[in-house]
Amino acid sequence: MPIGVDEWVAQHAERAETDSGWRGTVARLGTRVGWWPRWGLAVLAGLFFGQLALNVNIQTVAVNCLIYAILAVGLNIAVGWTGLLDLGYVAFYGFGAYGYALFSSTALGTAGSGGAHLQAIETFAIVVVATGIFGALIGLMALRVSGDYLAIVTLFVGQAFFEVVNNVDTGTFGGVNGLFGLDPVHGFGGQITTPKGYYYLALVVCALLVGMLHFLDNSRTGRGWRAVREDELAAEAMTVSTGIVKVMAISFGAMVAAFAGCIFAAQQDNVFPTNFTANILILIYACLVLGGAGSIAGAVLGGILVTAGEQMVSSPTDAGYLFYGLILLALVMKVRPWRLLAGVLAGTVVLGLALHAIVAAISSTAVAGQPGSGGWIGSLVRHWVIVPANAATYGNVLYIVTIVLVFAIVRVRDRYRPFLLAPTIYVAACCWESRLVVNPSITAQILIGAILIATMTMRPQGLLGTMRVEVV
Amino acid sequence: MKVRLTLAAVALTALVAAGCGSSSNSSSSSSGGSSAAASASSSGSGKSCKATIAIEGPFTGAVAQVGLEQLHFAQLAVADDNKANGTDVTLAQDDTQLTPSLATQKTQSIIATPAVAAIGPAGSQEVEAVGPLFGRAGLAFISGSATLPALTTSGRNPTFLRVVPNDNIQGPQDANYVINHLHPKAVLIIDDDEAYSQGLVKTIVPILQKAGIKVNHQTLNGTDTGATLANAINSLVTSQLNPSETVTMLPWQAAANAQQFGLEVAKQHKKTVLFGTDGTNSPSQFKIVGTYVSNFGPDISQSSSALDKQIVSGVAQFGAYGSFGVPTYAAADVEMKAITAVCKAGQTPSRSNVLAQIRKTSIAPAANPLGVTIAFQKDGDIVGQPGYLFKIESGGKYAAIPNK
């Protein structure tokens, strides 16, 4: 497979925009430390984290973080490096998980034979190779269509996978009721049963995969992938066999996903079709893009942050810290000079206290409600926010008013902006205390949406991604 | 540019810092809003009875409707019982989106909190996923809607209890009613492709066939919504509903879909008697006159009992009434009463003593909305396993049919 690469494309890193200021300095210092030492440091940090005496819940979250990190790293091959919009990626994940489930339970073989119950190392090998072949087949389809048309074809693959495990041969795949009671990862006389064990397993797998992919990234194949992403026509002209390169990208990504699927199935001890729906695909994409498509470290970081962040926003107490913390941070970062900042903060506090006093004087029922936040935040804002006794409709109105005010802030001229800030923050806080915090599940989803938009707007290339100069 | 980047970096640091700071006690919340808080102050006895219980359900996502209804009833039960007994119990919400992997995660996080008991999860497949985890933690969980028979018989879910009859009760009840009272020659039965629906169909179809009734079994794609779903329903009416099929059974999760089916039958000038199950039991949404609807809980919206009236009017402060959520009220009520009993005995509520107390539950018919004595069998099923059947009369009124 002769692959020649455009020198300019190959050195794409040279074209990365570097940041100015202290951040750029840090980035340059970072690049001076070699890749492998950084990899070693990250693994050490991971091992250290595992040694902390944390409760089972945090350990499970950590396993999930790593599973999503692996998934994002795998997705990065097709999406970040090769530029193929693969919307069927979740099928590879599910394929891996179901593969593990079939070989580690009573599902295979005739009834009463007891099933396959292979050792983990055999299962992993079979499943990963099978998923790789499955991926290659999908990749072959990808050759015929390109761009967003590929998205549709792969979307079909994801959908088809769900339908198959949900409906076809319910005796083997378990249908909607899934497969459960799977063997834990076992072999060489031992087995892994604790979340901590799975954490280390996932960490080792993740570290090894990242290492291998780093090699691949810097090989002829890796350069071929990036050449296809930058300009397929030029790559072809430079004798890159674009077909093989694309099939390899999807197939390798599938194999990585299969690892994640195996660990997931073993750690969950069950598989269900609904664990592999479009929602999960969205999450994996969010991990990759937020972390920075095209960067392995970005994908890992994205996987960890998105999973941990999702866990955090669904806890009302943490969501409260996040809400007030982000408002405060945004003010501190955005409002200059500091006199103005102090003015806005003082204005917000005074406005709230004054309004609360006025409303309380007019009608005591209008302030009869309790702030939804518990703890010290609740007691702090108690005489500041207005929460009537039956706050549902009131909160809904405030929610809409908040959105309108936020729109207005962005649209008005700079000099009017500070005057709008105080009322906006106050209205948002009242809405939070009266409506949002008492519906933590829905609020969590809204916050996730807002954070996605805010992060992407502030850093479109993702946290660790690099902004490339566009080729015109 | 620089400011923006710094902002992003600092915001993320804060996010992580906040996460480290308090993710260990995740998802404990004050819920029930004002009423729960108000009741805490009204507690008469000097020593307050403090505890947390958690509810798992699909509060967002495709079946948010089902989960939110259950949530509102649970919130009401917690608020009511807090007020009545002077307890200070808070309800933590854990959104599972009906996805087993999310349910597992949320269950781990519940186990990490001081919660002494849990309500839910809604789906049978979720119970399969989380049962062993709750079992290992010794944490009682009562579902108000998971009806798969195997959940209590498999032995995998030692701390699972339910206040609803399982499919082996409801399925035969419905099938026998159809056979004995509606006398069809052929029946169209459509499942909606998820665990609940397929479980019921599995018990209903053999009984009908044994009685010599021809069964036409179809599947509706349960992941569809909106226009796509309507297209499928309309096509089912067009192609599958034959004149001989005088009864159509719809064991579906969503009442609104059954309503759409009924409207389409009328529109295409076909005739069949619909027969829905608990998922479709919703007076505000499924109101095709002449339809039979069974349920795992009673419809208390027309009831004259004082408690039922209080529940129907009380739930309005949280959300709309629907009879699907009534068993969840009972589930929360059982846990609240168990916690109160533990406190009265001078103990601090813990997982083990609340579980033991729940197993001893016996609530008189007049004191709970289910209208039967709530007590549990050894395996976690409700004693007596009541079933309910209604016929929709003109005006959309659900008239109870005494079980035959």
Next chain:
Amino acid sequence: MHEFIQTIINGLETGFLYALIALGYSMVYGVLKLLNFAHGDVYMIGAYIGYYVLQGFGGPTALSIPVPLLIFVMFVAAALGCGVLGVGIERFAYRPLRDAPRIAPLITALGVSFILENSVLLLFGGFTKSYSTNSFINVNTGGINIGSINIDPVQITIFVVSILMMYGLMQIVDRTTLGKSMRAVASDREAAEMLGINVDRVISYTFFIGSAMAGVAGVMSGLAFNQISATIGFLAGLKAFTAAVVGGIGSIPGAMIGGLFIGLCEAFASTYISTKFSDLIVFGILIVVMLARPTGLFARPALQKV
């Protein structure tokens, strides 16, 4: 025969809705090369606007104005509301990312979708709302009757209004200055900017028109299928995306034909083969189409700029 005609009607009813949503998708894709995954949720908001207009005029059983006027007001309100919403979404979630990597706006689109869907859950609750169309429009025997087959007034409205709107859109794109600017921006944004076209404004108008059509489709869906909920948007968006791609993304007649094609495929697959696998069958047909014509049914073979 009866079954065949009924199936065609079922398919067209859904197909026109897909087509209207797909048009917005396709237009936005044309000018921005952006997959607007929040578009389905705009359609959902349209359905809710229609519902509250209906409630505002007394509700389905006690209407205070004549039905044709009511439907007109619903359409206009949903079109305006969704149009403004679409412009706002573009301003906030997409404009800052216009020069970002192509995949970035995909994520903000998902963020918008999360916010819209859950805002509706928060504000209006999880309960499915019903238009109860049959209490103010005679859907069972009104309209055109051919034998035992009935094309009801709602279906007639859908067919007529959809065709009118598509015709209008084609006129706008082909005949007006705005349409010319749109085409210019679609073929080369930077060149258009250099020629003095206000690109931001053109994009805003595109979002307005596309979202307005989705809003009207939302009201139609409420009238035809009664039930609306916060979750109807996602799948509808996905189908519309598929329709736009099958027709040849960026092509307006393509989006229309693509929508109708998918609606009819769905209806025929569920009527004659299986409802269980109808989604798979539809996708299968699409894959075959895609493999046979890799750039869609109607797209001109793309000239690759080198």
